[in-house]
Amino acid sequence: MAGASTVRSYLWPVLLTVLGGFLCTQIVPREIIAVNEHILGFPDTDISGHKLRPYLLGVLCMLPAIAAWIYRFSGILDRYMARQFLTSFALCMSALLAVMLLTDLQNNFSDFRDTENPMDVVISYYSILIPAVFVFLLPYVLLLALLYCLGKMSRHQEIVAMIQTGRGVFRIVLPLLFTGVFCSVVCLIFNYHWGPWSEGNKDLIIDVAKDGQADRARSVLYRDSDSRRVWLVGAFPYQFEKTGTLRNVTIREFNSGGHPTKKLEADVAQWSRVDKNWTFTGVQLIDLQASPVPIRIKTGDTVTRTWHETPWQLVKPGLDHTHLGIPDLNSWLRANEGIEWANRSPYLTQWHYRFAQPVICLITILIAAPLGIVFSRRGIGGGVAIALFLCVGMLFSSTFFLTFGEAGHMPPALSAWATNILFAVIALYLFNRRMAGRPIYQSLKKLLPSGE
Template identity: 55%
Template sequence: MSALLKLLRTMLWPVITIALGIGLSLWIVPQELASVNEQITVFPESDIRGHMLRPYLLVLLFFLPAIAAVLYRFADTLDRYLSKQFFNAFALVFISLLSVWLLMDFQNHQSEFRDSGQPLEYARRFYTSQMPAVIVLILPYALMLSLLLALGRLSRGREIVAMIQTGRGIFRITLPLLVVGTMCSLVCLIFNYHLAPLASGYKDAILDEATQRKASRARSVLYPNVADNREWYVGFFPYDFDKGLPLENILVTTFEANGGAPVLRMSAESAHWDRETRLWEFRGTNFVDLSSRPVPTKLEAPDPFYTDWRESPWQIIKPGLKEENMGIPDLNSWLKENEGLEWADTLPYLTQWHYRWSQPVICLVIIMLATPLGVVFTRRGLGGGVAVAVMLCAGMLFSSTFFLTFGESGAMPPILAAWFTNILFTFVAVYLFRRRITGRPIYQSIKKLLPGGD
């Protein structure tokens, strides 16, 4: 009986996390599937395979705690002890950072929530929708601080030295932390795939709605349709244009074949696209014959005006979408739609596409950077290691944004701009690990390189 109770106790967390993963999957994944089907039905030119992957990534996200619990269950005593120390520190640091962010952000937006007349409801919607983006933002900082806190405690208590005396090397001791970094990278990757960019774009829409302004997905969008000799200008895209809300302030100019002179211009107050019939309905229309000589002539205009132009709202809005608010499926669709077009500046979008994949790796690189600096064998070296770790991690997080501008401007290839920070600091991390494993000082060596160092 005692053996059975012990087994049940050790398997308690794996069973709970597996049940939690199943429950979340049954609750949220059907909603995500419905959203994907809606996207594909309304806009069949979207990246179908990319969007179809979204529900599977959510299932993986919901079962990551179960995977972690199983790994913890079958780890040995020292690995479980180190993991427990890290998770205790991580929970404290993550909750603290999240609380600070929530308080600061709420202070910035409390006036919008108050003006809505339903402050609690809009605050709930706003912060629930922002969680994926917030987690991606603060997770690297939380990893760095919690790792330094946990390893600092173990180093001060000489527990790291005791672990080494069992015959384990530094790399083997910190292997559970590298596993944690890998899993955190997976979390960021799943959020970066679609949810985090979507949350960033949804932020302004909720605030506009709270203050009784029209929520927009894009404004002042110019879309040249070279194949059909038309150029669209849309003044206002409602946020839920994909649910049938009309576009506003429309100007469509028709040109002669092969990029000739403009021949007809239509202005309209609104435009509605029927996803069933794929027909456009324009209201408040005015037509001007630009080919008329000596001056353009106003034509009689049917109102409403119907046409079977093949452009869809999703195609028209693409030039107005901000690349930082687009997930991987939307970036795939944008890049495919605008491939080879001279007027389309693809560099920012291609850079962001590569950054969606490279940014999550920051979590793993930060673990590799902070670990050798958090593990010290003397009390004197602890503060210096922490200072160097904070400096390097802050520099890494800054440079990851800094090099993106080079990729977006064309000064660097987009793939190199997105991955350069990870590559650079991985070499730094390997160097630091090597010095720590061989027992050579780190902080003192770096101090000698600084002006005034002994």
Template identity: 50%
Template sequence: MPFKLQRFIWPAVFLLIGSIAAYYGCSAESHAVQEQMIGYPNSDLKAHSLRPWLLGLLCFLPFITSLAYSLSGTLDRYTMRQFLTAFSICFGALFSLMMLEDLQDNLSDFKESSDAAALMAKHYLVKLPSLIVFILPYSLMLSLLWCLGKMSRSQEIVSMIQTGRGVTRIVAPLIGFGVLAAVICIIFNYHWAPYADGQERTILQAAKGDITAEANNVAYQNHSNTRQWFVGSFPYRHSDGAPLEDISITEMDEDNHIIRRIHASTATWSRQDKTWTLVNPVIYDLTVSPMPTIKKLEEPMITKWKETPWQIIKPGLKPPYLGIPGLNSWLANHQEHPLSDKRSYLTHWHYRFAQPFICLITILLAAPLGIVFTRRGIGGGIAVAIFLCAGMIFCSTVFPTLGESGHLSPFWAAWATNILFTCVALVLFYRRMTGQPIYQAVMNFLASER
């Protein structure tokens, strides 16, 4: 009995840590959602409200995983220990390499900041979700080939099969870990990974002290079709009161006749009283015929327009930097916007859900290639795995591009890679379960194609 209770020590520890992390993390995320709705009153509230819940689920995933491990059988726990050792080494190595490469590229920028240490910490904390999503599939591929290859060489796989377990049952806990990795990627892809990609350049520009634009030449029309905005430059700090630059505003009547145009050097929105302040405004009154009257104001022009900077910038934001809530909001409000192609946003919306399943497909591909029953070793399986991995990278880049250009529907552009390589994985699994060679079959196929 004490031994059995000892299994649940780690689940209890992870439950405590997860509860504390969820309490503070979900509170902070709920506050961020409230701030989001202030700036984007027409955002998808349901999609944004899901963010704290997903963050809470992420905090409890270590507890759920450790509990499943504690309740599993002896052979499953042994297989997972072997795999987790290999995964920790592979993930740590790839993570360290990516961090060192990024640090080498951006160290000169960090040095230009007055507080380099704090800026580096902020940069890599924001970048973490995107980095995890990027390296997880490669870590799974390498660690699975290493783990199963090692167990095959030591005849452990054969011993497990002799106990009555099939190949599918042996790799079942590994497939479960692939599902876990896919869930983690889905959570990060929902909001935090795209946000990290969009904020990375902002932090680096802040390190150098440069003032750059988050978006340029953005056109926006309000829902009543009575006011059109054209903003030459959106600063990154527009949410903190930084002025929008090079403003042109066209006002129309109910019959869509232009009645007035306003040009201003800058425009600032106040979060306190919800007013716009236009600096150096030039007003063109087009209701006067035959020539419009031009009026230059020396004092700033203050208006009570309902638009917010967040609403105006939304059509100019690039889809790779928008998560599911952002894409939902854009598709609901700007599908017919003349300066934005909805195919890109639809493709990225589907890709947000399709990309995480690459982790599970990687497990399904690597498992039959890592298990060998002959003396040939796993060299052939590694070669085939590298070839398939390169193919997945190629397809996951080409298919979405075809979707954005209109040559494929957004759904098929996002999911085609998953469907194609799932079929390949099922074929490999079938050949491994039936004892048919994989590497030699691939070589014979390539030879016949010549």
């Protein structure tokens, strides 16, 4: 019997290891192909940063197996705590995910219905959306799952029983802190590229399915100080990095004194990878220095120019900073370093936020654990109310500081990490009071006006 029980205890770790290895063989090669295509379309991108993407997906595939092996060699109480929490986590994640997806499906149902293959579009749309949804929901799921799990165990006096075995509060919640670390790692991997990318590309799936085309960016202004040309690109088609085709392009050339000399308008502009030339179709060429008024220069419908600008250089000012992962943010910041007209604050703030946001998962656990553990029935509702209040405050604080950082009123690093620092201090204070056995809800209630 003991031997059979030991074999069964290794079953899940082994199965998850095999499953993780299988997923690596399916996902990692595809990501390598995607990285190579991206580098081909954007040769001045952060190549080393993008080449790290397949390795991160490999780590993501193996994280469940790593967690299963840690669970296998943990103590009995640790495994019991982990099982209770994972049950609550699965319940809360399923509920919130179902509500969010059903709400989103209701909002986009008419768009899905107008496509030729609605089911294929729905599958593609929500497959792309998963990383962004997961990153958004995870802190809230952790909060609700912890409050539910620890509140139930507190009501049943299980926490008191664990303390009577000689364990302190910190040792009891240590498996939960490990869970917070794992969730932070998962969020960090998604935040590296796939979360921001999915948020920026999900709507393009519907546009392509409905109209056959979609635009990655529109009305983008690009200044080239070396050639003294200013580009205004009306639209970057969805696959522009592969075709090199842009639409509704206007280019103004300036002399050394900063005065405009020529203006070129074209319906279509296409860049050739072979000879590095631009071919403009549907052209109007205007001499802006002609006196007394600008005149149109006679030319054919098609004009070719040997200019060094490339499509991926032109699109960078039009990329939304909230939809860029770490490698693309690195590329944008490097390309616009030292350029006075380039507003680097939003991009630099988002770069720091890509690393700061995953830590919120761990801070959420540090906040919820001391508030979820109570030693009387009266304290349960108060702890839940305080935790929810702090969660709302964390959401507001994050938006507040990010807005100030992107506007340039705060240092980017501070604005990205300010929420983490503030609520980490609050979490450590609450944790310290719980470990010392001091009341939390009643102490905070004394700080409020009595109303007398």
